Every structure is written in structure tokens, then in C-alpha cells.
Amino acid sequence: MSTTHVLLGLLAHGPMHGYELKRSHDQRLPQAKPVAFGQVYATLGRLQRDGLVTTSGHDQAGGPERTSFALTEAGRARLDEWLSEIEPPAPFVTSALFAKVAVAVLVSGEARARDYLVAQRAAHMERLRALTLVKTDPESSLGDVVAADFAILHLDADLRWVANTLDRVADLHREVQS
Template sequence: MSIPYVLLGILATGPQHGYELKRQHDARFPEARPLAYGQVYTTLQRLARDGHIEVLDTQADGAPERTRYCVTHDGVKKLRLWLAESIPPAPFITNEIFAKLVVALLDGDRTVAAGMLSRQRDMYKSRVEELLARREAVESSPAAALSLDYAFDHLAADLRWLDTVAEVVDDLGEEISNTGQRHA
């Protein structure tokens, strides 16, 4: 996720200070890693330096100072350009489960791979059940529901892949073992 653009998008709804931006982010992206305050303020400094946001005012009111920021014309332009860009699918497989599977199959002992796949599948199934239970509780929040649906759909795809791989683990192990021998 591109934090600078997300913060620009939130600021496009109206001026806010860093604490509000963090809360807004965490509320709108409940399945994402919560933002650290340091990350918010570092990003705000960069956005201000680059002319995409500016300080609107600083409020104290007997509490710690809070600087409110607003998006600039250049910031809105940058945000709209980002929103218009399509995101290509990832060109390479970078999934750690896939890497573990290949390594587990290298030595020819399929039980290691089968055990890893079974444990991984159980973990994913538990997470799916957790998301389904939470999904019913967030019906009134479209952003939370979309976030949970996104997480659920990715887990469901991973579970399908784990099932497919579990069915062909012996054949796949042979292929991986032979590939290494041919190139040695």
C-alpha cells in the first residue's frame, strides 16, 4: 500500500492533523498493518517538502500542539494521477509458502512437504473462519467489509492452491528433484 497516496486521499476530504490521519487510516484499512505515528509524521514531512500538502494551522488549546495539514493543488493532481494508474499483476512469485514447498521437496522426502502443506492449510482455514465471523460484525461499515472480503478472497485462493499442490506433491517433488539433477 502506498502510504503517501492514502494520506493524500484522506487529506483530500478535509484538513487534519497526524493523529487524525492515523486513526482514519486504521479505520478505513482494518486488515492492513496499523500505521505507526512516526511513519505518519515522516510521510507528512516528505509530502510537505514536495509541495503536496501544506500546514494549515497549529492548535494548542492547553494540549500538545497539533499541526493540521491540507492538500495542495499539486497534491490533488498527484493523487488523481496515482488513482488513474493501473496496477499490473506481480511479475514474479514471491510467496514464502511456495519457497518453503520447493525447499521441502528438494531432499525427496515428500512427508516434510505434505506436513508443511497440511499445517499451512489448517492455519489458513482458521483465519478464514475468523474473517467470516468478523464479516458479520462489520456489515454497517463498507470499508471494513471490503477489507475483510479482500482478505477472505486471497485466503480462499491460497487454500485452493494448497489443495491443488497437496494432490500433486509426489509428482511435483519428482520434477523438482529431477530439475536440480539435470542442471548439476
């Protein structure tokens, strides 16, 4: 995920200071890893240096001084460009799940890979249950539900791969042995 572009997108709604950007990020991307304050401010510094945002005011309402930032025309153009780019499907398998199974078969054989896959399936099922609760919770926002759908569908794909691989572990082990 590009924190730079997400922050530009959040600023498209109007000026905000770093704390507001962090809070908005975490609300708008509810299943994403929360962004750290340091990352927000470091990114804002680069965006300002590159002319994509500008300071739009200072506020000190009952606390430390807060600088608000606004999107520039160049920032809006960069955001529009990013939103128009199609994300190419990943050309390589870069999953830790896949790598662990492949290495387990190489190093420890069929049993270890099978045990790992069974344990991973249990972890995935637990996460699926938690995400299903998010979807059925009347307090969940539409953003929460959409994010849960995204995660559920990815977990489902992983679970189908786990089931398929459990069926093939013995064959994979024989192939590695030869």
C-alpha cells in the same frame, strides 16, 4: 500499499493532523497493517518538502501542539494520477507460502512439504473463520466487510493452491530427485 498516496487521499477530505491521519488510516483500511505514528510524520515531512501538502494550522487543545496539514493542488494532482494508474498483475510469484513449499521439497522431500501445506491450510482456515465473523458481526462497518471480502478471496485462492499442490507434491519431489 503506498502510505504516501493513502495519506494524500485522506487529506482530500480536509485538513488533519498526524494523529487524525493515523486514526483515519486505521479505520478506513481496517484489515491493513496499522500505520505507525512515526511513519505518518515522516511521510508528512516528505509530502511537505515535495509541495504536496502544506500546514494549515496549529492546535493545542488540552495537549501538545498539533500541526494540521492540507492537500495542495500538486498533491491533489499526484493523488488523481495515482488513482488512475492500473495496478499490473505481479509478473513474478513472490509468496512466502510458495517459496517455503519449493524449498521444503528441495531440502527435506515430500513429507515435510506435505506437513507444511497441511499446517498452512489449518492456519488459513482459522483466519477464514475470523474474517467470516467480521462479515456477520452487526457492529462491522461496510469498510470492515469489504476488507474482509478482499482477504477471504485471497485466502480462498491460497487454499485452492494448497489443495492443488498437495496433489502434486509427490510428482514435484520425483522431479527434483531426477
